[in-house]
Amino acid sequence: MVEFMKRALELASEALSAQEVPVGCVFTINDTIVAESRNSVNHTRNPTRHAEMNCIDSVLEHCKKNGIDHASYFRNVVVYVTVEPCIMCAAALNILNVNEVVYGCANDRFGGYTVLDVRKFYEPNYLLTGNLCADEAMALLKQFYKGANPNAPETKAKKKPS
């Protein structure tokens, strides 16, 4: 489902222009987008406002407004996110029991799969696939970390996803 990842990448670029870590995320149900967001940590001064968490809140709000049971709603959600969800977001998506998570590039500092496979703590857990448009996702991250510290050597910037 490349089109959803492309949309997530657009949101990630939007984050980059807002001087946030460029991660974008789209929630879908039956191939229709039901929520989309991006990282907003710096603006909110809240280090947990990752793209996934923002999408989760917007779904919860939607459910509350329309009297929908969010537990059953999340069960049908497929998540497209440009960077592998961190341990926190991976746990959140497991708590909510989403159906599937598709990510772009791996996250070797915080990844909820690469660093610690969070799925093993939850039963049932979601289906996980990576490497969809990974290069584009990584390119955005590199651009951010280059901009954040012009003195940072290239190798250092490479090592810092999300």
Added chain:
Amino acid sequence: MSDTEPPEKKPKIICNLSNIYLDTIDQCIESISSSERNLQPIISDELTQPLEFINVFVGHIKNVKDISRTILILNDKIPLKELSHLKRVRRQDIILCPTKFLDNMSSIQDYIESHVTELRDVFDYFKEVNVPLLPPKVMKQYNEVRKIWSCNFHPNHYFEKLVSNHFFSVYDVKIHRKFMEVAFEIAKWYAIHDGVAFDINNILLTIVNVTVVVDPNFNRIVTIAYDYRHDHPMQHSAMLAIDNVAKTQNGGVWSTESNDGLLPGIDKELVHFLKQKFSQFIIGLKKTNWSGAKGGQKMDTDGEKGGPKSDSHEENKEKDGPYLCTGYYVYMLREPCVMCAMALVHARAKRVFFCFNNSVCGALNSVAKLQTISSLNHHFEVFTGFL
């Protein structure tokens, strides 16, 4: 009479449960405050578990005069990089190689005779010894290792403190226990005012969670949060607390009622209650409070480095204002779940204290120890042992 009894039964059970619950909280508060026992750091297994061993061939040198020559030749022919924490020789015994190195292809005697011909007549016999695979990290492990083999060891003051039973001073233990009491009083306050949904199987786990964030430099309660997950599955108390801290820094996302901005989302009555009950602590943080009064003797906030910070250092810090939960201590009733624990890493909390393990999904002791994962960019210290 008999027809009024049945409808009364249900509320009676709830009433009993809530009495048991409140009694349990009171007992907890009593034991937390009456005990002077030091708190227990939750640390990497590397520091606490017995060492792993590896089986090696050892040759016994006939003549002590041959020892230094033998070492030189062996270091050249069979270097042991991965066992460099071990001295090659112990008295007249010298490590040749791990037994798995020969893979049962030949005896160690044949191997030396054919591959290290210079040493063919040096040994009078060979044996196998189990030696530690990794260097000892703490004195206790070193003392075990020493019985078996000679080993390089440089004691790390901080590691020794972590495995000792006296990490905190008596004074600090009291304060940490007092802040944990605050968390329990908050749980009790909500139980009385809002009621609690009870889990009949484990009344203590009925407590969802409470988080108290403290600035240890001023004994200030920066914010508190009570679990709201029954209404919003992400609003575990730690997540709410982190958002509340963001609100003290002109951020935050969750709309919680504000009481003059001091403790967002927290009932004014509760704030009043805490102020009365814990008058030794400053409650709430406003921007204007940054250079506020200091509450008595300060806790040792630097761990092993110790000593109070110089005033000029503090002034600098205040000018910049606080950043996320940097430097803050977090007190929780229960070990945070994977999501909350990682959120506290993102928030850069300095220390996390909790009372009960969360065996299902606690990520600081039970199912994982995030504080020991080296690839994470921030590591806080974790303490338990209040009860």
